[in-house]
Every structure is written in C-alpha cells, then in structure tokens.
Amino acid sequence: xxxxxxxxxxxxxxxxxxxxxxxxxxxxxxxxxxxxxxxxxxxxxxxxxxxxxxxxxxxxxxxxxxxxxxxxxxxxxxxxxxxxxxxxxxxxxxxxxxxxxxxxxxxxxxxxxxxxxxxxx
Amino acid sequence: xxxxxxxxxxxxxxxxxxxxxxxxxxxxxxxxxxxxxxxxxxxxxxxxxxxxxxxxxxxxxxxxxxxxxxxxxxxxxxxxxxxxxxxxxxxxxxxxxxxxxxxxxxxxxxxxx
Numbered sequence: 432x433x434x435x436x437x438x439x440x441x442x443x444x445x446x447x448x449x450x451x452x453x454x455x456x457x458x459x460x461x462x463x464x465x466x467x468x469x470x471x472x473x474x475x476x477x478x479x480x481x482x483x484x485x486x487x488x489x490x491x492x493x494x495x496x497x498x499x500x501x502x503x504x505x506x507x508x509x510x511x512x513x514x515x516x517x518x519x520x521x522x523x524x525x526x527x528x529x530x531x532x533x534x535x536x537x538x539x540x541x542x543x544x545x546x547x548x549x550x551x552x
Numbered sequence: 553x554x555x556x557x558x559x560x561x562x563x564x565x566x567x568x569x570x571x572x573x574x575x576x577x578x579x580x581x582x583x584x585x586x587x588x589x590x591x592x593x594x595x596x597x598x599x600x601x602x603x604x605x606x607x608x609x610x611x612x613x614x615x616x617x618x619x620x621x622x623x624x625x626x627x628x629x630x631x632x633x634x635x636x637x638x639x640x641x642x643x644x645x646x647x648x649x650x651x652x653x654x655x656x657x658x659x660x661x662x663x664x665x
Contacts (some may be wrong), residue, residue, distance in 0.1 A: 476656045492653040538592035542601035
C-alpha cells in the first residue's frame with residue numbers, strides 16, 4: 432500500500448525541540464522528493480522545506496532556516512523533520528507529502544495523516 | 553517568494569449549482585520551456601490532509617470527479633465545480649510549485665446555501 436506513515440502527536444514546552452518521522456511504503460523511496468508542510472489551527476498550509484531522499488539534499492523556507500533540519504534513513508525509508516527552539520506559534524499539524532515526479536517541481540500527490548505538535552508551558 | 557491570493561474567502565452555493573474559486577499568483581508560474589503552468593488545486597476536509605484535485609492548472613488527478621475543472625493563464629487561475637454536491641463542502645487551496653518556497657493560497661471555504 433502506497434502511504435506515508437507519520438509519528439504520533441507531541442506536546443512540548445517552549446524552547447524544546449521536536450522530531451517528527453514519516454515512513455514511506457509501497458513505492459520507490461529514493462525516486463520522489465519529500466516535502467514538509469505545516470498547518471496552524473484554522474490556517475492554510477505553510478510549506479517548510481524539501482528533502483531529496485536520493486542524495487539527502489534539503490532546502491528550507493527562509494522562515495525555518497537554522498531552526499529546521501530534515502534528514503532521512505534510507506535503510507528504513509523514513510524521513511525526519513527536526514524543529515528546534517519551539518514557541519507557541521509552532522503549534523500546528525505537521526504533514527509530510529510526496530512530490531509526484533522525480534524532479535523537484537511537482538505537485539504533492541501523497542500526504543501523511545499529519546502529526547499534531549502542541550507547544551505549551 | 554511567489555505570493556498566492558484567493559477569492560472569495562468563503563462561498564455559499566446551492567446543491568447542483570456552480571462554484572467558482574479564483575487564485576492569483578504574484579508572478580507567472582508558466583514555464584515557457586515546456587508550456588506548463590505549475591499550479592495545483594487541493595481540497596481539504598476537516599481532520600484530513602489536503603488532497604490534490606488539479607495539477608498543471610487544468611489536469612484532473614486520477615479519480616477526481618469530472619465536475620471539478622481548472623483553467624487559467626500564467627498568473628490568474630480558476631477552479632470550477634460545475635454542479636456542487638454535498639461531499640464537496642471543504643476548503644480549497646491553490647499552490648504554486650514553480651519555485652521554492654512552494655506557497656499556498658489562504659484558502660476558500662465552500663459550503664451549502
């Protein structure tokens with residue numbers, strides 16, 4: 432079954448870090464970029480960055496540079512998104528999504544179910 | 553960064569009637585080398601991730617009902633639901649994937665009149 436399986440909900444205190452995982456199955460892991468998108472309560476989606484599972488290269492939206500890191504473990508077809516120095520503004524559902532084609536500039540055709548990250552003191 | 557805007561914010565349509573949602577990009581998302589418009593439309597229902605409906609501005613994703621169609625130029629795009637069904641109640645987002653960051657519009661909420 433083609434799917435992206437994300438890790439469970441997290442509750443963090445301000446200043447902490449969170450690491451969300453996204454396990455791909457049912458397709459060639461290295462053939463598709465993985466993107467991270469977050470959605471704050473009642474807001475639209477916000478693109479955070481991408482990772483190329485083939486080479487491990489990654490790029491982030493300027494807003495997240497220096498605070499987010501996306502990595503992968505090809506042995507278990509899993510991508511990780513690490514977000515540091517959390518504030519209450521980071522409370523959101525975090526999604527991983529697959530780019531449809533083999534190059535970067537494709538729409539997102541497969542999404543994980545999302546991981547709710549709550550930041551609260 | 554390419555800024556995406558949508559109108560209206562919210563739309564009430566009677567069952568069986570047409571719904572039209574507009575999306576505008578702050579710069580062209582047309583790649584002149586392949587004549588493709590890097591614009592997608594997503595539907596999102598409560599508690600679910602977005603689901604792609606349309607890509608390349610006008611190509612319907614497999615399994616998406618024919619009542620959904622997309623059109624547009626390099627900067628102005630439209631999603632049309634030709635005959636609204638109850639299951640179409642959702643928020644609709646446009647997204648450009650022409651250049652990083654791959655920005656989304658703010659969304660249009662469609663509900664039944």
